[in-house]
Amino acid sequence: xxxxxxxxxxxxxxxxxxxxxxxxxxxxxxxxxxxxxxxxxxxxxxxxxxxxxxxxxxxxxxxxxxxxxxxxxxxxxxxxxxxxxxxxxxxxxxxxxxxxxxxxxxxxxxxxxxxxxxxxxxxxxxxxxxxxxxxxxxxxxxxxxxxxxxxxxxxxxxxxxxxxxxxxxxxxxxxxxxxxxxxxxxxxxxxxxxxxxxxxxxxxxxxxxxxxxxxxxxxxxxxxxxxxxxxxxxxxxxxxxxxxxxxxxxxxxxxxxxxxxxxxxxxxxxxxxxxxxxxxxxxxxxxxxxxxxxxxxxxxxxxxxxxxxxxxxxxxxxxxxxxxxxxxxxxxxxxxxxxxxxxxxxxxxxxxxxxxxxxxxxxxxxxxxxxxxxxxxxxxxxxxxxxxxxxxxxxxxxxxxxxxxxxxxxxxxxxxxxxxxxxxxxxxxxxxxxxxxxxxxxxxxxxxxxxxxxxxxxxxxxxxxxxxxxxxxxxxxxxxxxxxxxxxxxxxxxxxxxxxxxxxxxxxxxxxxxxxxxxxxxxxxxxxxxxxxxxxxxxxxxxxxxxxxxxxxxxxxxxxxxxxxxxxxxxxx
Numbered sequence: 001x002x003x004x005x006x007x008x009x010x011x012x013x014x015x016x017x018x019x020x021x022x023x024x025x026x027x028x029x030x031x032x033x034x035x036x037x038x039x040x041x042x043x044x045x046x047x048x049x050x051x052x053x054x055x056x057x058x059x060x061x062x063x064x065x066x067x068x069x070x071x072x073x074x075x076x077x078x079x080x081x082x083x084x085x086x087x088x089x090x091x092x093x094x095x096x097x098x099x100x101x102x103x104x105x106x107x108x109x110x111x112x113x114x115x116x117x118x119x120x121x122x123x124x125x126x127x128x129x130x131x132x133x134x135x136x137x138x139x140x141x142x143x144x145x146x147x148x149x150x151x152x153x154x155x156x157x158x159x160x161x162x163x164x165x166x167x168x169x170x171x172x173x174x175x176x177x178x179x180x181x182x183x184x185x186x187x188x189x190x191x192x193x194x195x196x197x198x199x200x201x202x203x204x205x206x207x208x209x210x211x212x213x214x215x216x217x218x219x220x221x222x223x224x225x226x227x228x229x230x231x232x233x234x235x236x237x238x239x240x241x242x243x244x245x246x247x248x249x250x251x252x253x254x255x256x257x258x259x260x261x262x263x264x265x266x267x268x269x270x271x272x273x274x275x276x277x278x279x280x281x282x283x284x285x286x287x288x289x290x291x292x293x294x295x296x297x298x299x300x301x302x303x304x305x306x307x308x309x310x311x312x313x314x315x316x317x318x319x320x321x322x323x324x325x326x327x328x329x330x331x332x333x334x335x336x337x338x339x340x341x342x343x344x345x346x347x348x349x350x351x352x353x354x355x356x357x358x359x360x361x362x363x364x365x366x367x368x369x370x371x372x373x374x375x376x377x378x379x380x381x382x383x384x385x386x387x388x389x390x391x392x393x394x395x396x397x398x399x400x401x402x403x404x405x406x407x408x409x410x411x412x413x414x415x416x417x418x419x420x421x422x423x424x425x426x427x428x429x430x431x432x433x434x435x436x437x438x439x440x441x442x443x444x445x446x447x448x449x450x451x452x453x454x455x456x457x458x459x460x461x462x463x464x465x466x467x468x469x470x471x472x473x474x475x476x477x478x479x480x481x482x483x484x485x486x487x488x489x490x491x492x493x494x495x496x497x498x499x500x501x502x503x504x505x506x507x508x509x510x511x512x513x514x515x516x517x518x519x520x521x522x523x524x525x526x527x528x529x530x531x532x533x534x535x536x537x538x539x540x541x542x543x544x545x546x547x548x549x550x551x552x553x554x555x556x557x558x559x560x561x562x563x564x565x566x567x568x569x570x571x572x573x
Contacts, residue, residue, distance in 0.1 A: 017086035215245025367457035368554035440470035496556035520547030
């Protein structure tokens with residue numbers, strides 16, 4: 001049995017949290033529920049002394065001194081939610097009965113905690129508040145670090161902690177910040193920032209560490225640096241606060257694997273005993289789509305800070321966009337997503353729609369190219385529209401060197417180059433590389449044969465020299481704004497890719513049922529970053545995506561110029 005005080009939901013936030021979940025008042029996922037049950041049992045064992053005074057001290061500081069730093073709650077007192085109180089209590093209240101310090105005081109059980117929580121659930125504010133609590137009421141002379149994958153991210157956490165400090169000590173009476181750290185003048189406790197750039201210079205004697213957004217880390221270099229610096233401490237504390245991410249087999253994947261083994265009892269070693277896993281996770285992806293009430297499993301602040309309406313909007317977007325779906329499932333529901341997934345389903349783009357260039361004789365077009373020299377296909381496209389018609393009519397030509405036509409590994413990926421050449425979908429150029437001036441010749445041929453006037457053309461800078469020189473020969477120059485450089489990165493192309501996807505889903509892209517286009521779309525994968533921006537990539541070297549990438553560049557040119565373009569063709573803005 002437990003020693004001393006009898007703990008109940010009336011005097012323990014942890015047990016209150018457990019009780020409210022048990023009655024169904026609060027909903028959590030299976031992983032957190034199992035961990036809470038484990039902790040409840042641990043309170044009743046002789047292995048631990050349960051003492052909430054350290055936790056209450058920190059919570060008292062947070063609720064009575066800390067002011068919030070983000071709108072719409074800026075400068076308002078912090079009111080801890082029950083889940084935050086339960087987490088704080090669990091982290092600071094378990095003492096190892098068998099282990100005593102030199103002064104015969106017990107030692108904190110947990111020296112490591114992993115808090116997995118979806119975005120916009122006050123993770124940053126809570127992290128800053130925990131850091132400031134340690135700064136003011138924690139151990140004297142302690143070194144506290146804000147750490148992350150890179151210097152920019154660690155600066156965000158560090159600056160947030162400092163902003164919170166300035167709100168409770170605006171005149172720097174008790175604390176101050178200099179170029180290297182934030183200082184508690186009375187206790188000599190310091191807050192540093194630690195990143196890959198600074199790990200060898202600062203924070204070598206760390207007492208408390210906060211690791212923010214560990215999902216971005218491909219390895220454990222930062223974490224190991226922190227843990228090694230804590231090796232001489234009796235009661236170190238390392239708190240990892242993060243959402244899920246897109247890095248496969250990275251640091252967070254390993255930490256979550258270990259955390260889940262601890263929760264299930266599979267890992268009951270010494271390190272496991274001193275680790276607190278606290279995972280706000282869904283029980284399945286299916287419940288996200290079918291059970292709105294389940295969303296609180298990964299969003300414990302939903303309805304208090306995070307808005308139900310916001311999640312409704314995100315889910316609506318996710319139902320209609322692959323990039324949004326990947327991002328929302330990962331960031332709003334902590335469901336792991338691969339860094340690259342197939343972009344479109346066959347039914348999204350395999351529809352019969354054709355057109356004839358004769359229908360567009362004398363029309364104005366937008367253009368785009370995806371250039372290569374030897375290995376990839378080169379692709380050129382024009383986009384044409386009619387007044388009062390939102391359909392984009394796209395005409396395409398591919399180019400391939402003669403050597404690749406005869407000897408290519410792409411056949412294993414479904415390429416039918418010889419057949420596509422015979423069908424007039426691919427132009428073969430002599431030798432081992434593509435004469436990119438031929439691409440410019442193709443644009444001119446559209447003008448010469450059909451009077452189709454190319455207004456603006458998007459291109460990536462790579463391999464573009466010969467192409468641009470030839471285009472200038474025909475009268476399309478960079479200086480006039482007719483040739484527009486489009487960088488092939490997520491920041492530039494994300495919105496265009498989402499617009500293209502939406503138009504494909506609504507069958508507003510008439511690409512003449514081009515078989516090469518279909519093959520490229522089939523091969524295309526989508527990579528989503530932590531900002532929700534996406535980029536089309538290939539999953540395997542032999543699976544060409546040039547047609548899909550060229551479409552994205554074409555759509556970016558359209559997106560940048562659509563108002564003026566529609567006016568030029570006589571359409572409605």
